[in-house]
Amino acid sequence: MDQTDVGKVSRLAERLACHSCDLVFDISVLDDGESASCTRCGEFLTRYRADELERVIAYSSAALILLGLACSYPFMSFKSSGLESTMTLPQTALNLWHYGLPGEALLVGAFIVLIPGLVMLLMLMLAIALVLEKHYRWLRPVGRLLFTLQSWCMVDVYFVGVLVSLVKIGHMATVIMGLSFWAYAVFSLLFVLAISVLDRVQCWHRIEVLSRP
Numbered sequence: 001m002d003q004t005d006v007g008k009v010s011r012l013a014e015r016l017a018c019h020s021c022d023l024v025f026d027i028s029v030l031d032d033g034e035s036a037s038c039t040r041c042g043e044f045l046t047r048y049r050a051d052e053l054e055r056v057i058a059y060s061s062a063a064l065i066l067l068g069l070a071c072s073y074p075f076m077s078f079k080s081s082g083l084e085s086t087m088t089l090p091q092t093a094l095n096l097w098h099y100g101l102p103g104e105a106l107l108v109g110a111f112i113v114l115i116p117g118l119v120m121l122l123m124l125m126l127a128i129a130l131v132l133e134k135h136y137r138w139l140r141p142v143g144r145l146l147f148t149l150q151s152w153c154m155v156d157v158y159f160v161g162v163l164v165s166l167v168k169i170g171h172m173a174t175v176i177m178g179l180s181f182w183a184y185a186v187f188s189l190l191f192v193l194a195i196s197v198l199d200r201v202q203c204w205h206r207i208e209v210l211s212r213p
């Protein structure tokens, strides 16, 4: 890649058609932190941040570390009538399996740990490659997989569900939140931040420029 190509990578995507009404816009005039929406239908188009990829690397790498912690330590403990029970995050899915609900166990395991972890890993790989301005053959397939899987992650939904169930369980037993609970709470926050920072239009533009022969 010569110097001209390197300059192109850091430049904004120039023209973009609205997904809803196909009106075409010149979005190369956006400054750092500015976003664009369709003037005809109001559909969000794109947001440009100069440090977008660096933020994605920071959020996704920290999220992966916290997910590892969340899977390694007790999620929460219950105390009632002198009995104590401790549960880890993977056990929330394994318990469903033991109760004869293998489908639900697989879905819970996939949606709260496996897919979110894979999304963060793919996002980290992609952001590092784009920051280094290196072309790899896996850039396009990884980009497609990443943006497809994003809509199948239910990290925030799961965490809100846990909080709601805690209110109910709190009347029947003493609940102690473990290290994993707090790690997963911060992981959920970082996950949402990473997803919201990575702009699909800007990301695909960078991939397209790097993929040019």
Ligand SMILES: [Zn+2]
Residues within 6 Å of the ligand: 018, 019, 020, 021, 022, 023, 038, 039, 040, 041, 042, 043
């Ligand atoms: Zn529109």
